[in-house]
Amino acid sequence: MRAYFMVAALVGSVSAAFLLAANLGTGNALSAQDFVDLQQGSTAHAGFRRAHAKGFCVAGDFISSGALAPFSSAAVLQAGRYPFIGRFSIAGNNPLAPDLKAPVRSFAITLLPETAQQWRIAMNTPPVLAVGTPEKFYLQLQAIQNNSVPQFFAEHPESQAFVKWRSTYQASSSFASERYHSINAFYLQKAAGQQQAVKWAAVPMLTSTISSELDETDADALQKEFFARLNAGMVSFDWQFTLGTDADDENNATVLWPDSNVQISAGTLQIHQATEQLDGNCNALNFDPLVLPRGVAPTADPILRARAAAYAESHRRRAREVLVQSVVGDQHE
Template sequence: MAAKSTGPSGSALRWLGVAAAPAALALGFLWAGGWLSPNRVTQDRLMAELHDAGSYGQGFRRAHSKGVCVTGRFDASGAAASVSKAAIFQEQSVPVVGRFALGAGQPYVTDNPATVRSMALRFMPKDAPEWRAAMNNPPVLPLRDVQDASDFFSSQRIDPATGKTDPARVKAFGAAHPWLQAAAEKNAHRVITSGFADDTYHSLNSFLLVGETGTKTAVRWAMVPVQPVAPADAAAGGRDYLFQRLIADIHDHPLQWHMVLTVAGPHDAVNDPSQIWADGDQTIDAGTLTLSAVESEDGGPCTGLTFDPLILPPGIVASADPILQLRSGAYMRSFSLRSGEKREPSAITPAMTQAPAAESEKKS
């Protein structure tokens, strides 16, 4: 859990999340899944559980609240065109708007290398529908379904007397959900890298790629860094040091990742995101993401976006993974709430994202 921090208003801040989405599509999934029936997990219930777990709100995303905007392009390799008719997988350069963030509901939280990091992207091919994707750096999601998610958020409830979660409640969640143990252990042993630039970001959920003939191929994917990977520096620190390092890296040179698709094997669980897939599964290098500019969310191009994972183009469809509907519905409700709230300035200000004067002069 991220540490407690204080923002400009002096309010206490705390933990957790995911982020954003459009209404009609999400409501359709919610209705079809029975979320709006009595005694089911609803959007408002999830938002209340996030609030009780320390989500700051007040105009910010209910989760992954601290972030920056990035822009660049995606260049397809053509290798995935045989399994998907999506425009992004053809050999062309596609403009991208994205966002890096920390997976906490606190917009002024102090950067911590162990906090979940996220990469969210909006691919905008010319003359074709867009695609939005939201990825995290843990390799697997330690939640099986909507009830698991609700139980987990409830276990993270902040005790007003201590300002912290109750360790007994957290332990009880683990004991009551033994089927999630393997995923939690996998994530606990992941490599913690030095920053956003050298981290790998995973889709977590499974999707189906649709080919020209209608064939469907189940995949998960990861954005794998081209930059050399270095372990987290225990001596590094500062409230915003991870973002400051990302900003410096992008100003120094464009950052790149390979989009690596993992094709589900015969024994892989496609619709359960808590299940680890086999190490020997087929992979496809679908192309290269290049990010060349960074901006503050105060006026940046990603600020008004929701990175709903169910905004999919022809050639990519959702699997039956129930967490996909959960994420889409939560993003929709989060977006609706923050759209009607007055927002304080971001922790990462426009001035912080500017290139150093010497570099600006050199480029001009």
């Protein structure tokens, strides 16, 4: 099986577009469009993300400890306070899905230092992926839609770590008490020729108890819990980095790095504002994992390139739909 990527465009560090072409062994080329067609399903929800469609916006500050400054020249890893825009979401293409029922919860952030060196991050609750290539990820998405996931896992032994995690994971009653993982590895870079492979996680620092009872019949139960919790006080996460060693393969997101690896806290992500997604400034953002500041670089993990391509395609579709809706709306006023 052969996969290749052509960089179609890379404009500054703000927008990256990749054309993904992979041979699935069927003679058909797999593109970002194919990914997004599959993810959106037969009836697309116009104007919404084709994956992680349901969510809400948050804003806050990252209080950087500076502990990672010896590894990276990234502005936000130098000690200080840096604003961020974020988004909590659930996996899936339905913006009206009941949030308590989703198997995967997510936290995305865009760090905004004064230098315009944005850092966009999208994290999920599992620490690993079931499969390590875009082609197999596509087949996994098909298996989910065909209700043949057990058979898919049986045919893909590399899914072992994911299956083990899933068997012990218990969803919590709050977005604020989940642990969110980068899953893919990246490099921290300080000087030319010097780099350190890392993965990271946002680890909850609960400072208040649940502020409202969860109504399990409410499709927005988790969102309401979060808004109520925030009204009662700030929500914070410790941003923890795990350093890879020579024994770890940074290009294979199916493997869990050992607990014995060095962990360093980069600081605290403090959330002080939450907004409905249609009113919030996270909605128009694409949390492309390849929008990285100087001092952080992608590994060769092929999933990262596929993600950037698919996020761009999903963003292109929903941005166009929002524009068309607003033009049609104006004509009727």
